[in-house]
Amino acid sequence: MSDRDTSYREKVNSTSYTTALENRLYEQSERLEELHMEAAIDAQLTDIVSSEGLNDKPPLNDMDHLAPKPIFDNYVNPNSVANCLSPYVPTTAAKIAKFVEFASLLESDVLLDIGCGDGRICVSAARLSGCRAVGIDVSPLCIAMARELAREENLEDRLSFFEADATIDPKRLLQSPLLESDLKDVTVIFLYxxxxxxxxxxxxxxxxxxxxxxxxxxLTYHLSQSMANIAKRDEEFDLCLYNRVFDVTSNE
Structure with a gap:
């Protein structure tokens, strides 16, 4: 193990570092929740204004036109999957730090976080290991927040964030220009x-x-052995690492 590896593992296990990171990410979550709420209110008001004067299809009851509607293509609705992978559930600082160690991230690695939210995984991984990272998410607000966080942490040269739908047709996804540019050197993929x-x-x-x-x-939600080769597992933090995933949809 190199001196650099030892150094960042000591940082991962540092209580003071984890506490500082936890506080920083808590503030990030609060800001993002405020933005989501503002966007939801704006969307609701827009719906109310646009429906004024349209009496050809009256609401089923007096309150129907005030019912909040999902935004970001159901991004914040936990009961609707649509084209989002999961509702926004931030990963804790302790789990992020453990992930960096568990995945053996090095400066030479390129991390891809699918459903990156506010970018905390990418930012923390780059800060801890020196790796480069790419995050994609369906929410424009999340991507804006992730880019802001990267600027604040002076990591813009190592981080890229894209608003993209990771659940589109597999053939279209595999033909995306991103695979030949920002994603061509990916060595680690994180999924929550x-x-x-x-x-x-x-x-x-x-x-x-x-x-x-x-x-x-x-993290937390894993692939079965029929779908992937499990290389190792951390029961305490509920992490699994796979060295091979099979395309079980290829015969469908």
Whole structure:
């Protein structure tokens, strides 16, 4: 183990570092929740204004036109999956720090966080290990927040964030220009995603892990042994690392 590896592992295990990171990410979550609420209110008011004077289809009851509607294509609605992978559930600082150690992230790695939210995984991983990172998310507010966080942490040269739908048709996803540019050197993929939605990512995960090119780490929601080769697992933090994922949709 190099001196650099030892140094960042000591930082990962540092209580003071984890506490500072936890406080920083808590503030980030509060800001993002405020933005989501403002966007929801704006969307609701827009719906109310646009419906004024349209009496051809009256509401079923007096309150129907005031019912809040999902925003970001159901991004914040936990009961609707639509084209989002999961509702916004931030990862804690302790789990982020453990992920960096568990995945053995190095400065030479390129991390991809699918459903990156406010960018905390990418930012923290880059800060701890020196790796480069790419985050994608369906929410424009999350991407804006992630880019702001990268600027505040002076990590813009190592981080990229894109508003993108990771659940589109596999063939379209695999033909995306991103795969030949920002994602071509990905070596680690992080997923904190509902199991019912992981299936939409199999073609992409299989592409990245073929020939041992990349490894996949899942938090809380994992792949079965019939879908992937499990290299190791951390029971305490509920992390799994896979060195190969199979495209189980290829025969469908």
């Amino acid at each position: 995603t509902y199991p019912t939605l992981l299936g939409r990512l199999f073609p992409l995960l299989a592409k990245f892990t073929e020939n041992g090119k990349a490894r996949v780490v899942t």
